[in-house]
Amino acid sequence: MSLKNYTLFLADTSLILGQRLGEWCGHGPVLEQDIALTNIALDYVGRARLLYQYVSELDANGKSEDNYAMMREEREFKNLLLVEHPNIDFGFTVARQFLIDAFFVPYLEELSKSKNERLSHIADKALKESQYHLRWSSEWMIRLGDGTEESHKRIQSAVNSLWEFSGELFSPVPYEKEMLLEGIAPDVENILTRWNQSVNSVFSEATIIKPKDSWFQKGGKEGVHTEHLGYILSDMQYLQRTYPGQDW
Amino acid sequence: MKNPITKLVESIGNEQKSPLPEKKPENANEVIQLLSQITDPEIPVINIHELGILRNVTWNNTYYEVTITPTYVGCPAMGMIEMSIRQVLDQYSIPYKIITSLHPSWTTDWITDIGKFKLKEYGxxxxxxxxxxxxxxxxxxxxxxxxxxxxxxxxxxxxxxxxxxxxxxxxxxxxxxxxxxxx
Structure with missing residues (x-):
């Protein structure tokens, strides 16, 4: 059960972030960045598919990967709160992406050493993609942070609003702790050190002030979400809810 | 007037689309040769063997195990490629099972020298x-x-x-x- 929940946490985080980034399709600030955002979205949706496929094999009730993505409700989703935040503007999206990329690079590196072969292979594959994403989001953090007065103001305010959701990355819930004991999940304590290194170095070059740690929002990993998730699901799941089993 | 590059690209494209041989493949090597006729749907000059997507074909007493690996996890071309493999093998009534392997993960180092040459000629x-x-x-x-x-x-x-x-x-x-x- 814990393995299933843990895999769903990884899958849901990937899917919701993929869906959010996908919302930029046709709305990017310039064509190249529109393509960048949707390319990254595609990587996340691909990652989510591999993870849901694994979940559906773990669970012998015959549910398909699509069932997991399209027919579950808010309280069943285990994604990080950070990824369900609306895109707001390009700077906000970049900041959200940078915080998560700086997390995923060390996280996937550790997960690729997992005792669970299936997850380790998926992590190994996804790692290269996340390294490429991190480079893109780091460069944009610096361009916007150390850019114009307006871009600096927006990226700083995005970081300020997102900060309280960053603590959840490093607060393991019971199923993660169990997976850590079994040698399946990485130890987020170690990830935190490396995440801080990336964040400090990019923030300093981007002239972004790192917010002070205070109270952190949690709950996403256990199905307690912000109001935003319901809106994403109603958009994303509309077709399957209206025409169950529809295929093309 | 077609420019020389367009002509070259077309000639490479045509070379790839040669008709399938009449003879049914009889061993794993011949199956690899046959599947090497399948090209990437987005880059039609390069085949799946040259691109490093087709990893291996082995005979498993009753069927061929065809191992493929995705370039990127979300690459929509993978579905097309798998369908093309099925179409080709079904035409010869060859028993097979397609295995998608993620490990070791695909790298551009697996693109063959011929593959790299063809990419360059294609632009x-x-x-x-x-x-x-x-x-x-x-x-x-x-x-x-x-x-x-x-x-x-x-x-x-x-x-x-x-x-x-x-x-x-x-x-x-x-x-x-x-x-x-x-x-």
Whole structure:
């Protein structure tokens, strides 16, 4: 059960972030960045598919990967709160992406050493993609942070609003702790050190002030979400809810 | 009037689309040869063997195990490629099972030299063999223009028309071009 929940946490985080980034399709600030955002979205949706496929094999009730993505409700989703935040503007999206990329690079590196072969292979594959994403989001953090007065103001305010959701990355819930004991999940304590290194170095070059740690929002990993998730699901799941089993 | 590059591209494309042989493949090597006729749907000059997607074919007493690996996890071409494999093998009533393997994960180092040559002829700069640059804002190393071979090129966008490419522009001949990024 814990393995299933843990895999769903990884899958849901990937899917919701993929869906959010996908919302930029046709709305990017310039064509190249529109393509960048949707390319990254595609990587996340691909990652989510591999993870849901694994979940559906773990669970012998015959549910398909699509069932997991399209027919579950808010309280069943285990994604990080950070990824369900609306895109707001390009700077906000970049900041959200940078915080998560700086997390995923060390996280996937550790997960690729997992005792669970299936997850380790998926992590190994996804790692290269996340390294490429991190480079893109780091460069944009610096361009916007150390850019114009307006871009600096927006990226700083995005970081300020997102900060309280960053603590959840490093607060393991019971199923993660169990997976850590079994040698399946990485130890987020170690990830935190490396995440801080990336964040400090990019923030300093981007002239972004790192917010002070205070109270952190949690709950996403256990199905307690912000109001935003319901809106994403109603958009994303509309077709399957209206025409169950529809295929093309 | 067709320019020489278009003609060359068409000739390479035609070479790939040669009809399937009449003889049914009798061993794993012949199955690999047969499947090597399948090209990437986005880059029709290069086949799945040259691209490193088709990893292995082995005979398993009753059926062939065809192992493929995705380039990028979300690459929509994978579904097409798997369907093409099924179509070809079904035509010969060959028993098979397709296995998608993620490990070791695909790398551009698996693109064969012929594959790299074909990419370049098609107008896509092949992945550089030089050291991968990790520093921010330093691009992806020296990327040569596939048309005029100039090294005086500039990165326009890390992400381009497909997951496996980035977009460059040549400062000499001024043509934009795709670069098959190192992965």
């Amino acid at each position: 896509i700069a092949p992945p550089s063999t030089q050291k991968r640059i990790q520093n921010l804002f330093e691009g992806q190393g020296i990327v040569e223009c596939p048309r005029c071979n100039s090294a005086n090129t500039i990165l326009i966008s890390e992400f381009a028309s497909t997951a496996c490419k980035s977009l460059y522009k040549c400062n000499e001949c001024l043509e934009p071009f795709d670069y098959f990024k190192c992965h």
